Amino acid sequence: MLLLIPLLPFLGFLVNASFGRRLSKTMSGGVAVAAMVGSFAASAAASWTLLGMPAGGRVIDQDVFTWISSGDLLVPFALRLDPLSMVMILVVSGIGALIHLYSTAYMHEERDSEYARYFSYLNLFAAFMLVLVLAPNFLVMFVGWEGVGLCSYLLIGFWYHKTSAADAGKKAFIVNRIGDFGFLLGVLLLFSQFGTLDFHALARGISVFAPETARFGTLSVAALLLFLGATGKSAQIPLHVWLPDAMEGPTPVSALIHAATMVTAGVYMIGRNAVLYSHAPGVLELVGIVGVATAVMAATIGLVQNDIKRVLAYSTVSQLGLMFVAMGVGAYAAGIFHLFTHAFFKALLFLGSGAVIHALAGEQDLRRMGGLRKELPITYWTFLVGTLAIAGVPFLSGFFSKDELLYRAFSNGHPYLWFFASLASLLTACYMFRLVILAFHGERAPDAAAKHGAGHDGGDVSQGAAHGHLHDAPRPMAIALIVLAVGAVLAGYVGLPRGLGGANQIERFLEPSFTVDHALAAVAGEQAGEASMAGHGEEMAAQHGAVENTALERGLMLASTLVAFAGIGLAWFFFVRRRDLAEAAARRFQGLHRLLLNKYYVDEIYDAGIVQPVRILSEQGLWRVLDVGVIDGAVNGVAVTIGGASGALRLLQTGSIRAYAASLMLGALLILGYMLWW
Amino acid sequence: MVSLNHYLFLSAILFAIGTTGVFLRRNMITVLLSIEIMLNAANLTIVAFGRDWGAVDGQIIVFFVVTVAAAEAAVGLAIVIALFRLRESLDPDAFTSLKW
Amino acid sequence: MGFELPLFYVFAAVAVVTSALVIGQRSPVYSVMLLIASFAALAGLYVLLDAPFVAVIQIIIYAGAILVLFLFVVMLLNAPKEAAPWERVAAGPRRAGAVLGVVLAGELAWALWHAALSREPAGGGQGMPAHAIDSVRAIGQVLYTDYAFAFEVTSLLILVAMVGAVVLAKRRV
Numbered sequence: 001m002l003l004l005i006p007l008l009p010f011l012g013f014l015v016n017a018s019f020g021r022r023l024s025k026t027m028s029g030g031v032a033v034a035a036m037v038g039s040f041a042a043s044a045a046a047s048w049t050l051l052g053m054p055a056g057g058r059v060i061d062q063d064v065f066t067w068i069s070s071g072d073l074l075v076p077f078a079l080r081l082d083p084l085s086m087v088m089i090l091v092v093s094g095i096g097a098l099i100h101l102y103s104t105a106y107m108h109e110e111r112d113s114e115y116a117r118y119f120s121y122l123n124l125f126a127a128f129m130l131v132l133v134l135a136p137n138f139l140v141m142f143v144g145w146e147g148v149g150l151c152s153y154l155l156i157g158f159w160y161h162k163t164s165a166a167d168a169g170k171k172a173f174i175v176n177r178i179g180d181f182g183f184l185l186g187v188l189l190l191f192s193q194f195g196t197l198d199f200h201a202l203a204r205g206i207s208v209f210a211p212e213t214a215r216f217g218t219l220s221v222a223a224l225l226l227f228l229g230a231t232g233k234s235a236q237i238p239l240h241v242w243l244p245d246a247m248e249g250p251t252p253v254s255a256l257i258h259a260a261t262m263v264t265a266g267v268y269m270i271g272r273n274a275v276l277y278s279h280a281p282g283v284l285e286l287v288g289i290v291g292v293a294t295a296v297m298a299a300t301i302g303l304v305q306n307d308i309k310r311v312l313a314y315s316t317v318s319q320l321g322l323m324f325v326a327m328g329v330g331a332y333a334a335g336i337f338h339l340f341t342h343a344f345f346k347a348l349l350f351l352g353s354g355a356v357i358h359a360l361a362g363e364q365d366l367r368r369m370g371g372l373r374k375e376l377p378i379t380y381w382t383f384l385v386g387t388l389a390i391a392g393v394p395f396l397s398g399f400f401s402k403d404e405l406l407y408r409a410f411s412n413g414h415p416y417l418w419f420f421a422s423l424a425s426l427l428t429a430c431y432m433f434r435l436v437i438l439a440f441h442g443e444r445a446p447d448a449a450a451k452h453g454a455g456h457d458g459g460d461v462s463q464g465a466a467h468g469h470l471h472d473a474p475r476p477m478a479i480a481l482i483v484l485a486v487g488a489v490l491a492g493y494v495g496l497p498r499g500l501g502g503a504n505q506i507e508r509f510l511e512p513s514f515t516v517d518h519a520l521a522a523v524a525g526e527q528a529g530e531a532s533m534a535g536h537g538e539e540m541a542a543q544h545g546a547v548e549n550t551a552l553e554r555g556l557m558l559a560s561t562l563v564a565f566a567g568i569g570l571a572w573f574f575f576v577r578r579r580d581l582a583e584a585a586a587r588r589f590q591g592l593h594r595l596l597l598n599k600y601y602v603d604e605i606y607d608a609g610i611v612q613p614v615r616i617l618s619e620q621g622l623w624r625v626l627d628v629g630v631i632d633g634a635v636n637g638v639a640v641t642i643g644g645a646s647g648a649l650r651l652l653q654t655g656s657i658r659a660y661a662a663s664l665m666l667g668a669l670l671i672l673g674y675m676l677w678w
Numbered sequence: 679m680v681s682l683n684h685y686l687f688l689s690a691i692l693f694a695i696g697t698t699g700v701f702l703r704r705n706m707i708t709v710l711l712s713i714e715i716m717l718n719a720a721n722l723t724i725v726a727f728g729r730d731w732g733a734v735d736g737q738i739i740v741f742f743v744v745t746v747a748a749a750e751a752a753v754g755l756a757i758v759i760a761l762f763r764l765r766e767s768l769d770p771d772a773f774t775s776l777k778w
Numbered sequence: 779m780g781f782e783l784p785l786f787y788v789f790a791a792v793a794v795v796t797s798a799l800v801i802g803q804r805s806p807v808y809s810v811m812l813l814i815a816s817f818a819a820l821a822g823l824y825v826l827l828d829a830p831f832v833a834v835i836q837i838i839i840y841a842g843a844i845l846v847l848f849l850f851v852v853m854l855l856n857a858p859k860e861a862a863p864w865e866r867v868a869a870g871p872r873r874a875g876a877v878l879g880v881v882l883a884g885e886l887a888w889a890l891w892h893a894a895l896s897r898e899p900a901g902g903g904q905g906m907p908a909h910a911i912d913s914v915r916a917i918g919q920v921l922y923t924d925y926a927f928a929f930e931v932t933s934l935l936i937l938v939a940m941v942g943a944v945v946l947a948k949r950r951v
Binding site for chain 3: 687688691705714718721728745746747748749750753759762768
C-alpha cells in the first residue's frame with residue numbers, strides 16, 4: 001500500500017514519456033495530475049492508518065524486494081512510514097498535486113510533445129522525492145536523492161535551446177554532485193562502522209555510544225560528510241550557487257523543486273539522522289553556524305535583486321538556512337515544522353510570481369512592474385498572504401514555525417544564533433515587502449507595458465484584458481493559489497505553541513522520529529511494548545522538549561513580531577514613501593550595492609579559484625603531458641621503434657644468394673664452435 | 679698405418695675446398711659442383727668412422743646420402759635451368775630481385 | 779698391407795688437387811671433368827676403407843649419373859665463360875670469406891685433434907668382412923631390416939625430386 005505513493009507518479013512518468021507525443025495536452029496533463037492526486041490520496045490513507053497507531057510505535061514497513069544481498073550487505077528496496085516521512089509525503093504529494101494542476105495552465109503554450117515531456121519529468125521527480133522520504137535505509141534514500149537531482153537538472157534545462165538554461169541545469173547537477181560525494185563518503189563510513197545502512201539499525205547502533213563532545217570522532221566525521229551532501233542539495237554555503245541560476249527553469253518547477261520539496265531534502269536527511277547528529281555536537285554547531293550565515297547572506301543579496309524569481313530564490317536559500325539553524329540547535333521538530341509551513345507559502349509565492357510573469361508575457365524584472373494590484377486581484381491577494389506568512393506576521397503559519405525555531409535557538413543556549421536569525425527575519429520581511437510593493441503597488445512605467453503589448457497581436461496592453469495576456473490567473477492556476485493561500489494561513493496551527501495555549505501537537509507528533517524510540521519499537525514489536533512505549537514516548541518528549549519556559553516563549557514571540565513589523569515598516573518607508581531615498585542610498589553605498597547585486601562575487605571566486613585551475617590542470621597538465629605526451633607517445637613510440645627495428649632488420653635481406661650462404665656458414669661455424677668449446 | 683685421422687684430415691681439406699668454391703664462384707653450376715664436393719667429404723668421414731666402428735652402418739648412411747644428393751642435384755639443376763631462362767645468366771648476383 | 783699408406787696418399791693427393799682445380803676452372807665443362815676424376819680417386823679411397831660397395835655406388839651413381847647430368851645441363855645452357863673468379867670478388871666479401879675459411883679450418887683442426895687424443899678404440903660391430911660379396915650381403919641384411927623405413931622414404935623422395943625437376947624445368951607449366 002505504501003508502494004502506491006511513489007508508484008503512481010512513476011506510472012504517470014512512464015505514460016507521458018512513452019506516449020506523450022501522441023497525447024493531447026489535456027490527456028498528458030490529466031494523467032500527470034491524476035497520478036499526483038492518487039498519490040496524495042494514498043498518502044492520506046496511509047497517514048490516517050499511521051495516526052491510528054499508538055504514539056510510540058508509529059511505524060509502517062513495506063518490503064518491496066531484496067535489492068542487494070552480498071556478503072554482509074543486505075539492502076532491501078523497502079518503504080517505511082513514520083511521523084517524519086508522513087509529514088513529508090503529505091507535503092510532496094499534496095503541494096505537488098497543486099503545482100501539477102497549476103502547470104497545466106502555465107505551460108499551455110508549449111507544443112504537445114514538450115508539454116508531455118514536462119509532465120513526465122515532473123511526475124518522475126515526484127516519484128523520486130517520495131522514494132527519498134519513504135526510504136528506510138541510506139541506499140534507497142540515495143536513489144531518491146540522485147533521482148531528484150537528475151530531475152532537477154532536466155527541469156531547469158527544460159528549455160534546452162536556451163544556453164543559459166542548459167548551463168544552469170549543468171551547474172545545478174555538478175554542484176549537487178560535489179555534495180553527493182560527501183554524502184556517499186558519509187554513508188560508506190557509517191556502513192564500515194556499523195555494518196548496516198538501515199536507519200533504525202544505525203540509530204540503535206549509534207545510541208550505544210556517548211555523544212562525541214570532546215573529540216571529533218567517526219560519528220562526527222560521518223555527520224559532517226552527510227552535511228556536505230545536505231549543503232549541496234539544500235543550497236547552503238558553500239554549495240548554494242546553483243539555486244539562483246535554477247530560476248531559468250519554468251516557474252512551477254521553481255515552486256515545486258526549489259522551494260517546497262527537493263531543497264528540503266537536506267533538512268529532512270538531518271532530521272532522519274537525528275540520533276547521529278545528536279551524538280556529534282560539534283557538527284551540529286557547524287550546521288547552525290552555516291545555516292545562519294547562509295540565511296543572513298542570502299537575505300542581504302535578496303534585498304537588491306531586480307528579478308522577481310531571484311528574490312524568491314534567495315529567500316528560499318535564506319529560509320533553508322533558518323531550518324538548518326533549527327536542526328543545528330537540536331530542535332529537529334521545529335526545523336521540520338518550518339519546512340512544512342515554508343512549503344506552503346514559498347510555493348504560493350512562486351506560483352504567484354508565475355502568474356505575474358505569465359500575465360506580463362515573460363517579464364521578470366521588478367523595475368518594469370508595478371500597479372498589478374488592480375489588474376491581477378487574485379494573484380495579488382494570495383501573494384500578499386504568502387508574503388505576510390513568510391514575514392512572520394502573527395497568526396499566520398510562518399509566524400508559528402519561525403517563532404518556534406527562534407525560541408528553541410535561544411532556549412537551547414545559542415543566543416548569537418537567535419540574534420542573527422532574527423536579523424535574517426527582519427531582512428526577510430523587508431525584501432519581501434519590497435517585492436510586493438514594486439510588483440503590485442505604484443505605477444508601471446508606460447514603455448514597459450507597451451513593449452510587451454506590442455508582442456501580442458499588436459494590441460495595446462494598457463487597454464485591458466481584451467488583448468495580450470494581461471489577465472489574472474486562469475482557473476487551474478487560481479485554484480492552486482487559493483488552496484495554498486489557505487494552507488499558508490492554517491498550516492501553522494498544527495504547531496500552536498504552549499505559550500499561546502496550544503499543545504504544540506506537531507512537535508510531540510514528530511518527536512519519536514528523532515529518537516531511538518522507533519528503532520527500539522521496530523525490534524520489540526508494536527504489540528508487546530505498546531503501553532510502555534507510549535509512556536516512554538511521553539517521557540522522551542518531555543526530556544527533549546527541554547525546559548518549557550512559557551514566559552520566555554511569549555517574550556520572544558513579541559520580539560519576533562516586532563521584528564516582522566519593523567521589516568515591513570522599513571520596506572514601506574523606502575519604497576512607498578521615499579523611494580528616492582532608496583535610490584540615493586544605493587548610489588551612496590555603491591560599492592556595497594554592487595557587492596550585494598553580484599552575490600558577493602561567490603561565483604566569480606569559485607570560477608577563478610576552482611574552475612580555472614582545474615581546467616588548466618586538465619588541459620595543460622593531464623591532457624598535454626599525460627595523454628598526448630606519455631600515452632600517445634608510448635603507443636606511437638612502440639610503432640616507431642618497431643618501424644625502426646624493422647628498417648634495420650630488413651637490410652639483411654640483400655637478395656644475394658652468396659650473402660645468404662655466407663650467413664648460413666657463419667651460423668654453422670658458431671654452432672660448431674659452441675659445441676667444441678662446451 | 680693409415681689411421682682414422684688421415685681420412686678425417688683429408689675430408690676436412692675437401693670440405694674446406696668445397697666451401698671456398700661455394701663462395702668464390704660466379705657460376706651457379708660450379709657452385710652446385712662445390713656443394714657436391716662438400717657432400718663427398720662428409721661421405722668420406724662417415725665411411726671412415728663406419729670402418730672404425732666395424733659396422734656397415736656407415737656405408738648404409740652413405741648410400742642414403744648419395745641418393746639424396748642425386749635428388750638434390752636434379753632439382754637444383756632444374757631450378758638453374760629455369761633461372762637461366764629468366765635472366766640469361768648463371769651469375770648468382772643477377773638474381774637479387776628479392777632485395778629489400 | 780704395406781702399400782696401403784702410399785696408395786692412400788696417392789688417392790688423397792689426386793682428390794685434393796682435382797677438387798682444387800674444380801673450383802679454379804673457368805670453364806664449367808672442365809670443372810665437371812675434373813670432378814669426375816676426383817670422385818674416381820674417392821672411390822679408390824673407399825676401397826681402401828673396406829667399402830667396395832660404396833666405391834661402386836660412387837662411380838655408378840655419383841660420377842656416372844649425377845655428374846653426367848651436370849654435363850648435360852652445362853652443355854644445354856651453353857653458359858659463357860666467366861672471368862677469373864677471384865678477381866671479381868669485392869674486397870669486403872673477400873675478406874669475410876677469408877675469415878670464415880680460416881675459422882672453419884681452425885675448428886675442424888681442433889675437432890680432429892681432440893678426437894684423435896680422446897679417441898677410444900671402437901668396438902661395436904662384428905668386424906668388417908673382407909670379402910666384397912660378404913660386404914654386400916652384410917649391407918643388404920642391415921639395410922632391409924633396420925633401415926627399411928628410410929629406404930622406402932628415400933624412394934618417395936626420389937619420386938618427388940623427379941616430379942619437381944620436371945615441373946621446374948618446363949617452359950610453361
